[in-house]
Amino acid sequence: MTDNNNKSGLFVTRSFVSRRNxxxxxxxxxxGLALSGAMARAQSNTSINMVCWQGYxxxxxxxxxxxxxxxxxxxxxxxxxxxILTKITAGGRGSIDIVTPYMGYVPLMxxxxxxxxxxxxxxxxxANVLPVFRNDPNIMVDGKLYAAPFTWGAAPMLYDPAHFGxxxxxxxxxxxxxxxxxxxxxxDDPIGNITIAAIVATDAEVATxxxxxxxxxxxxxxxxxxxxxxxxxxxxxxxxxxxxxGEIVATFSGWETMxxxxxxxxxxxxxxxxxxGTFAWLDNVCIVKDAPNLEANLKMANHVLSIESQRMVxxxxxxxxxxxxxxxxxxxxxxxxxxxxxxxxxGANATFFPFPPLEDRDGLASIGRWNEEYERFKxx
Amino acid sequence: MNWKSRLLLAPAxxxxxxxxxxxxxxxxxxxxxRVRLYKLxxxxxxxxxxxxxxxxxxxxxxxxSVALAVALTCVMLGxxxxxxxxxxxxxxxxxxxxxxxxxxxGGYLVKIYAWKTILGINGILNGALLSTGLIDExxxxxxxxxxAVAITLVYFLLPFAILPIYASMRGIEDIELDAARDLxxxxxxxxxxxxxxxxxxxxxxxxIICFLLTVGDYVTPILVGGKISxxxxxxxxxxxxxxxxxxxxxxxxVTLAISVGFVAAFxxxxxxxxxx
Numbered sequence: 001m002t003d004n005n006n007k008s009g010l011f012v013t014r015s016f017v018s019r020r021n022x023x024x025x026x027x028x029x030x031x032g033l034a035l036s037g038a039m040a041r042a043q044s045n046t047s048i049n050m051v052c053w054q055g056y057x058x059x060x061x062x063x064x065x066x067x068x069x070x071x072x073x074x075x076x077x078x079x080x081x082x083x084i085l086t087k088i089t090a091g092g093r094g095s096i097d098i099v100t101p102y103m104g105y106v107p108l109m110x111x112x113x114x115x116x117x118x119x120x121x122x123x124x125x126x127a128n129v130l131p132v133f134r135n136d137p138n139i140m141v142d143g144k145l146y147a148a149p150f151t152w153g154a155a156p157m158l159y160d161p162a163h164f165g166x167x168x169x170x171x172x173x174x175x176x177x178x179x180x181x182x183x184x185x186x187x188d189d190p191i192g193n194i195t196i197a198a199i200v201a202t203d204a205e206v207a208t209x210x211x212x213x214x215x216x217x218x219x220x221x222x223x224x225x226x227x228x229x230x231x232x233x234x235x236x237x238x239x240x241x242x243x244x245x246g247e248i249v250a251t252f253s254g255w256e257t258m259x260x261x262x263x264x265x266x267x268x269x270x271x272x273x274x275x276x277g278t279f280a281w282l283d284n285v286c287i288v289k290d291a292p293n294l295e296a297n298l299k300m301a302n303h304v305l306s307i308e309s310q311r312m313v314x315x316x317x318x319x320x321x322x323x324x325x326x327x328x329x330x331x332x333x334x335x336x337x338x339x340x341x342x343x344x345x346x347g348a349n350a351t352f353f354p355f356p357p358l359e360d361r362d363g364l365a366s367i368g369r370w371n372e373e374y375e376r377f378k379x380x
Numbered sequence: 381m382n383w384k385s386r387l388l389l390a391p392a393x394x395x396x397x398x399x400x401x402x403x404x405x406x407x408x409x410x411x412x413x414r415v416r417l418y419k420l421x422x423x424x425x426x427x428x429x430x431x432x433x434x435x436x437x438x439x440x441x442x443x444x445s446v447a448l449a450v451a452l453t454c455v456m457l458g459x460x461x462x463x464x465x466x467x468x469x470x471x472x473x474x475x476x477x478x479x480x481x482x483x484x485x486g487g488y489l490v491k492i493y494a495w496k497t498i499l500g501i502n503g504i505l506n507g508a509l510l511s512t513g514l515i516d517e518x519x520x521x522x523x524x525x526x527x528a529v530a531i532t533l534v535y536f537l538l539p540f541a542i543l544p545i546y547a548s549m550r551g552i553e554d555i556e557l558d559a560a561r562d563l564x565x566x567x568x569x570x571x572x573x574x575x576x577x578x579x580x581x582x583x584x585x586x587x588i589i590c591f592l593l594t595v596g597d598y599v600t601p602i603l604v605g606g607k608i609s610x611x612x613x614x615x616x617x618x619x620x621x622x623x624x625x626x627x628x629x630x631x632x633x634v635t636l637a638i639s640v641g642f643v644a645a646f647x648x649x650x651x652x653x654x655x656x
Contacts (some may be wrong), residue, residue, distance in 0.1 A: 081624075
């Protein structure tokens with residue numbers, strides 16, 4: 001009997017795949033899938049959406065912090081600080097957790113109701129931040145803290161030592177020399193480029209507070225320089241790539257970390273702060289209004305100010321750091337990159353300028369006018 | 381058309397309306413609005429169109445010059461290649477037709493990066509010219525220039541020109557060309573009086589595809605254009621960085637209007653091409 005019942009595999013299959021069995025199987029499968037999905041969700045990490053410069057997310061990944069807190073970072077890289085504002089406005093509110101704007105943007109973002117204030121009790125490592133950064137007037141609005149400063153630097157000129165030999169460039173105006181025509185590049189950074197042009201080519205006392213005439217002079221200078229340049233790159237990475245491939249040998253404006261980007265591609269470049277001066281920047285961890293993971297975001301802000309994260313920023317990304325405890329732990333080589341002992345000396349070459357006025361006032365051109373005039377440079 | 385046919389078409393019509401017509405209408409309305417402190421503000425102002433037409437004239441000139449050069453080059457090369465495949469290649473025609481198709485298998489960015497390695501200052505072309513002694517130092521004009529943008533786009537778009545032209549040529553019977561030859565028409569006369577008029581639809585299609593894709597391209601100028609910007613490079617930041625969507629929308633509609641003008645002009649010109 002047994003043989004008869006099982007003599008045909010076809011029979012067995014047919015009898016199993018009856019409509020009733022199929023329905024049972026589907027129901028069991030659905031329940032199983034639902035249960036496994038729920039278990040997977042219970043075990044999965046919380047995804048933190050971050051809008052930042054390329055490489056900044058690495059500072060949050062140092063050590064076992066993310067694993068310990070079941071977090072994972074979903075970064076979106078920017079080409080300019082303006083992109084942060086646009087991404088928040090264009091549907092990012094409620095989904096983006098953390099952004100890393102330059103300090104000048106913080107008052108603008110607070111005015112546009114884009115940022116959550118930071119509960120200082122949730123970021124105890126703020127106590128280690130040097131007062132010069134902790135007390136930056138841009139990051140406090142109406143007595144509330146809106147940003148945790150974590151790294152800083154200046155806009156240097158990068159150059160290829162193999163090309164320059166001992167005659168390294170010392171002035172932004174060196175780029176105007178005929179021998180460098182077609183051998184240097186810009187990054188497409190409106191505020192940075194205009195600020196340096198204002199330092200070099202105008203009589204403005206504060207390079208971010210320009211009259212209409214001074215703004216026009218700065219843009220005219222940029223247009224003249226663009227005529228001699230080889231490249232206006234849309235990102236620091238693209239500019240670094242051009243240096244690595246030998247397309248350009250110097251840059252107008254720059255970022256210290258580009259030295260690492262270029263080194264990663266097998267070429268050695270150096271940076272210098274030209275004698276006319278440049279602008280300094282202070283980048284911050286900010287929490288976006290209606291961020292979905294507020295508690296985790298505070299932990300992350302605290303982590304990026306920890307000694308281990310700050311050391312990584314200072315030693316591997318070659319950027320300035322803000323934590324005194326981490327500065328004390330830096331390697332001598334990394335500590336020598338910035339005048340941590342004497343910030344005034346750094347100020348002689350690089351200035352923390354205020355943000356351009358949000359609206360036209362006292363004869364000064366607003367940030368809107370800066371952007372409009374910059375389009376003249378882009379179109380030239 | 382009966383109600384069943386209409387019902388079957390409804391999903392396609394719905395998708396087209398939702399994802400194409402509605403966004404176009406939305407951005408057209410938006411092009412008259414203003415932005416105040418990163419917030420869109422309803423308005424009815426022509427100021428964005430005035431800005432688009434005042435500020436970006438040199439960019440429009442460059443964009444449409446490059447697009448015209450690329451589209452015409454693609455059409456001419458496409459005619460030559462498709463003509464060779466259709467009338468001369470014989471049994472190799474399938475293989476020769478497959479070759480340009482193969483280039484479509486690679487990603488768009490891969491092709492651009494490939495040209496970076498070919499045209500760059502330390503690229504393959506400069507290396508070859510230096511090693512043969514034809515030049516003493518690398519040519520910089522090959523890369524980070526409008527020429528580099530045009531070369532890259534011609535390479536990318538040529539298959540899109542070859543295919544519609546070849547499809548048109550398949551409609552030409554060999555006997556028509558044989559008859560013309562028997563009646564004393566030389567190669568140029570056969571090309572002018574038979575091939576071009578019969579391929580008019582394919583030529584116009586090839587031109588439109590290559591022209592519009594070039595006008596709208598903003599990645600190629602970023603990666604190989606150096607310091608030049610095409611109109612796409614000016615429109616993209618209005619949406620991605622500056623949050624000036626109304627200006628970006630106005631610039632897009634101006635670009636669209638000029639493009640339609642070029643396409644219409646080309647279509648009219650080619651329609652005047654008649655056998656002598």
